Amino acid sequence: MKKKSPTLEDLTQRIKAFRDARDWKQFHNPKDMALSLSLEVHELLELMQWKNGRELEAHLNKNRRALSHELADVLYWVLLLANDLKIDLPEALVEKLAHNEKKYPLHKSKGVAKKYNEL
Ligand SMILES: [Mg+2]
CATH class of the missing domain: 1.10.287.1080 (MazG-like)
Known part of the structure; x- marks a missing residue:
């Protein structure tokens, strides 16, 4: 175990x-x-x-x-x-991930290594 x-x-x-x-x-x-x-x-x-x-x-x-x-x-x-x-790190990380999901929408960012302002 x-x-x-x-x-x-x-x-x-x-x-x-x-x-x-x-x-x-x-x-x-x-x-x-x-x-x-x-x-x-x-x-x-x-x-x-x-x-x-x-x-x-x-x-x-x-x-x-x-x-x-x-x-x-x-x-x-x-x-x-x-x-x-x-x-509160777990809370901060969850909040930041939600923020990043908006900044990097899947339809624009999948497989693309560009900063959000260049998408
Ligand atoms: Mg060291």
């Missing part, structure tokens, strides 16, 4: 406990947290820099652990930032 995945709320509580145990909240303002999020996204990109096609695919397969760690670092900051700014 597959182990039940923790919910976003479970993960957020775990991250907060990690932060609180280290007394790091004092350093966390929204700007520096967004900066940390951005830096982690760049670490993710660094794993892929200068590689394309099959070489990139092979590299990512070989470095799955590093890839998962960088994605986890990104999620860490997304969850903590949303927590501190009191944003």
